[in-house]
Amino acid sequence: MYAIIKNGGKQYKVKEGDILLLDNMSLAPKAIIEIKEVLAVNTGELRVGAPFLDGVVVTAEVINEGRDRKVITFKKRRRKDSKVKRGFRRDFTRVIITKIAA
Numbered sequence: 696m697y698a699i700i701k702n703g704g705k706q707y708k709v710k711e712g713d714i715l716l717l718d719n720m721s722l723a724p725k726a727i728i729e730i731k732e733v734l735a736v737n738t739g740e741l742r743v744g745a746p747f748l749d750g751v752v753v754t755a756e757v758i759n760e761g762r763d764r765k766v767i768t769f770k771k772r773r774r775k776d777s778k779v780k781r782g783f784r785r786d787f788t789r790v791i792i793t794k795i796a797a
Contacts, residue, residue, distance in 0.1 A: 696739075698795050700753050701732040709753065709792045719760060719786035726757045728790060736797045751797050755790040762786055 697710040703718035722728070730753040735743045742748060763785040771778040 696795055696797070697737050698733050698751070698753050698797075699735040700730050701734055701747075702730065706734065709795075711792055711795060713792045714758070714789060715792070716763075716787040716789055718788070720757075720788045722757045722760070722788060724757055724759055727793075728755045728757065729753070730755060736795065738797050742797075751795075753792060754794040754796065755792050758789040758791055760786070760788050 697708055699706055699708050701707075707715055707717075709715065720728070731747070731751075733744065733748045733751040733753055734746060735741060736748060736751050742751075744751075766783045766785075767780065768783070769778070769780045
């Protein structure tokens with residue numbers, strides 16, 4: 696059994712026991728999250744919503760929060776004396792999927 700959920704403009708294919716990094720939600724560890732934006736669920740047969748399924752909830756438990764590794768973007772335009780260096784660190788909430796209620 697798996698479900699496709701939406702969080703923060705991104706879609707994730709999850710099943711029970713999966714650990715994934717969602718956008719930062721500022722929640723304490725052991726907090727329970729109910730994700731109701733379920734796009735599809737497969738329980739032997741695939742059900743697809745338009746855009747979301749009614750009555751399907753994915754429950755997750757917060758493990759911790761943190762920041763990802765720094766990603767450096769560097770742009771250089773040759774022979775123009777133009778360059779830009781930027782860094783970015785994503786804040787995330789690590790969760791474990793505990794239940795898919797279809």
